[in-house]
Amino acid sequence: MIERAMALGREAEGMIRVLATISAEEGRLTRLYLTSEHRQAADLVGRWMTEAGLEVSEDTLGTVRGRLAPLPAMRNAVQRLLIGSHIDTVIDAGAYDGTFGVIAGILATREIIRKHGAMPFGIDVLAFGDEEGSRFPTTLLGSQSVAGRFDPAALQIESSDGVKLADALRLYGKDPDTIAPAAYEPGEAAAYVEVHIEQGPVLEEAGEGLGVVTAIASQGRYSVTVVGEAGHAGTVPMALRRDAFSACAEMALALESLARSHADDFMVGTIGKLNLSPGASNVIPARIVFTVDLRSQSDVRRVEAMNVLRAEFLAIAERRGVSVWIEQTHEAKAEPCDPSLQAGFAAAITAQGGKAIHLPSGAGHDAQSLAALCPIGMLFVRCRGGISHNPAEFTSIRDMGLAVTALIDFIEKFDPAEATRG
Known part of the structure; x- marks a missing residue:
């Protein structure tokens, strides 16, 4: 054989x-x-x-x-x-x-x-x-x-x-x-x-x-858009910035923390794609579009986790003076x-x-x-x-x-x- x-x-x-x-x-x-x-x-x-x-x-x-x-x-x-x-x-x-x-x-x-x-x-x-x-x-x-x-x-x-x-x-x-x-x-x-x-x-x-x-x-994919304000990298004080990328970075850590807290359900969260603008080394990022891929062995647990994550993203955006929109692009039960x-x-x-x-x-x-x-x-x-x-x-x-x-x-x-x- x-x-x-x-x-x-x-x-x-x-x-x-x-x-x-x-x-x-x-x-x-x-x-x-x-x-x-x-x-x-x-x-x-x-x-x-x-x-x-x-x-x-x-x-x-x-x-x-x-x-x-x-x-x-x-x-x-x-x-x-x-x-x-x-x-x-x-x-x-x-x-x-x-x-x-x-x-x-x-x-x-x-x-x-x-x-x-x-x-x-x-x-x-x-x-x-x-x-x-x-x-x-x-x-x-x-x-x-x-x-x-x-x-x-x-x-x-x-x-x-x-x-x-x-x-x-x-x-x-x-x-x-x-x-x-x-x-x-x-x-x-x-x-x-x-x-x-x-x-x-x-x-x-x-x-x-x-x-x-x-x-x-179970799988959900989302497109997340964060909008802040562009500014000179050398002249805008840190406390006065509306940096879209910094907000995105905090959101990424929130996703990681959430998925880790559901390890018993084999939950995983990934940001696999990110577009930044205007994209110059000396300009504060004004707009970020990134993807979120969230998976779990349970449809219910995944949906519940995404609702928690959505609330966290909104809270991060408010603290940092930026706006955020979340759109679901794919779902597989x-x-x-x-x-x-x-x-x-x-x-x-x-x-x-x-x-x-x-x-x-x-x-x-x-x-x-x-x-x-x-x-x-x-x-x-x-x-x-x-x-x-x-x-x-x-x-x-x-x-x-x-x-x-x-x-x-x-x-x-x-x-x-x-x-x-x-």
């Missing part, structure tokens, strides 16, 4: 390396939604799906789909197992986040075709284009459309370079008025499963290559993984000699969107040092191979009726 896993792992590594060459920047990996790099990656993934024996299509939001029909005797059955992840990246990314899940789905389904021809249920492998939200101030657009939850208002949001989503879709060759047909019909999807690197250190600490995800964390799908992945792990570690996901995933459509399950794969969203991101050939073989075993034993009952 290990020889088979190693062969599949080497194949996955080779595909990941090829995909990693598709980048908008020399010397680092950056592949954003609805760009020429997204187009190249989608075409390459579509070609791999075709070579694996899948029927390939692409919907309006740019999700590439590889479809395997069920056994001929079951062609009237509508239920399908969905397997997916994403092919977009953060800026200066690692090569494994998202892309390995797509590749694992392609390789596993190819092996199913070689061994069985088909299964009693259909299989769709999905390659989403917008999970990271690195270009537009939203995320999960492709998976939301597949789940029938796409909000048409999102078509008016603008990227950091001032391009509306609707216009970006047109430039990509899509018609924004044809998004609705991307959704699966009610009852069509039996389950959605996703293979993903852990992006954390738990599996490495446990000495195990694979783990079973129990739930995906905590989503539990289906018990039968967890059991299926646990059995697949133990069948190849591993120990099934169960753990929650602090990161958001396309599975959160699909939970509105069908039961969800996730298989985590160990990554070195728990590092992700970083060029140092790494998952071994062995662990990737074990993940693909576990996914094959899961598919072979998957029963749509069990997933539906939960």
Whole structure:
């Protein structure tokens, strides 16, 4: 079994390396939604799906789909197992986040075709284009459309370079008025499963290559604008300043303190992006726009914490003589993984000699969107040092191979009726 896993792992590594060459920047990996790099990656993934024996299509939001029909005797059955992840990246990314899940789905389904021809249920492998939200101030657009939850208002949001989503879709060759047909019909999807690197250190600490995800964390993203007053850096006394950046710095510490006080709930808070103006070394900052990312294992605790944080930001602004506006840009509720799908992945792990570690996901995933459509399950794969969203991101050939073989075993034993009952 290990020889088979190693062969599949080497194949996955080779595909990941090829995909990693598709980048908008020399010397680092950056592949954003609805760009020429997204187009190249989608075409390459579509070609791999075709070579694996899948029927390939692409919907309006740019999700590439590889479809395997069920056994001929079951062609009237509508239920399908969905397997997916994403092919977009953060800026200066690692090569494994998202892309390995797509590749694992392609390789596993190819092996199913070689061994069985088909299964009693259909299989769709999905390659989403917008999970990271690195270009537009939203995320999960492709998976939301597949789940029938796409909000048409999102078509008016603008990227950091001032391009509306609707216009970006047109430039990509899509018609924004044809998004609705991307959704699966009610009852069509039996389950959605996703293979993903852990992006954390738990599996490495446990000495195990694979783990079973129990739930995906609740997440809120916010845009915060602080407005003070510009002034000469040498002539305005400290006590008379309305420094937007100093207020922002105090707000950042308030966020850190709040998240630390909820450590028992795995709460984390991050300011990942900040724009400052006027941006001169000898001018007091007049305006700051920054992001807040707040996550928790509980929707209720996250919302309560954000209400506390909002009050603290307002108090800081009042003390410092600045103004502050807080706008929510994204929300994803905590989503539990289906018990039968967890059991299926646990059995697949133990069948190849591993120990099934169960753990929650602090990161958001396309599975959160699909939970509105069908039961969800996730298989985590160990990554070195728990590092992700970083060029140092790494998952071994062995662990990737074990993940693909576990996914094959899961598919072979998957029963749509069990997933539906939960």
